[in-house]
Amino acid sequence: DQQVKQNSPSLSVQEGRISILNCDYTNSMFDYFLWYKKYPAEGPTFLISISSIKDKNEDGRFTVFLNKSAKHLSLHIVPSQPGDSAVYFCAASRSYKYIFGTGTRLKVLA
């Protein structure tokens, strides 16, 4: 049973445009959500997080939105840059137990 789902395995976006990556979860007890970026042959790198008591968190070009009623999380990257091309994982946590999605491969076209 996949508690955290990323239904889009891949996404292509033109440089300068907005990238929107989506994530759905099933467990309403999750209280902390994160996005990680992963380049080939490297470990995941923390990008941005949000607590369940908030609905938006922004850090530079990256914004995470949380819709608790829909159990939906999204990551917006504006503007997208070629260096953003990577696999993005969302993760949900309760009591320091992290469940990861399967990842979305983002390709930003120059």
Place this chain on the structure above:
Amino acid sequence: EAGVVQSPRYKIIEKKQPVAFWCNPISGHNTLYWYRQNLGQGPELLIRYENEEAVDDSQLPKDRFSAERLKGVDSTLKIQPAELGDSAVYLCASSSVPGLAGGQQETQYFGPGTRLLVL
């Protein structure tokens, strides 16, 4: 600040052989995680340590997997004997927030992983 160090980076072994992975977390980080990542999947938790105590090993296949973190710093994950299905990337991560009740934020820092291929 040095990141999480893992070795080896790659390992190829034949089935039924033992294998061990080593992780040195970021200095001062008392929480250490071992994850397994299969191809096309996200990382899956195997075990979490708070200092030298394994506080969550519910997903560690204990018949063949073992882990230790004797002095609460570096850690070793062992598989004996390895099976074909153990081929995966084994990731170590560390963080500095103690294992308090949920709601307190922390950031996990991952190492580069060890890619294991069992033939």
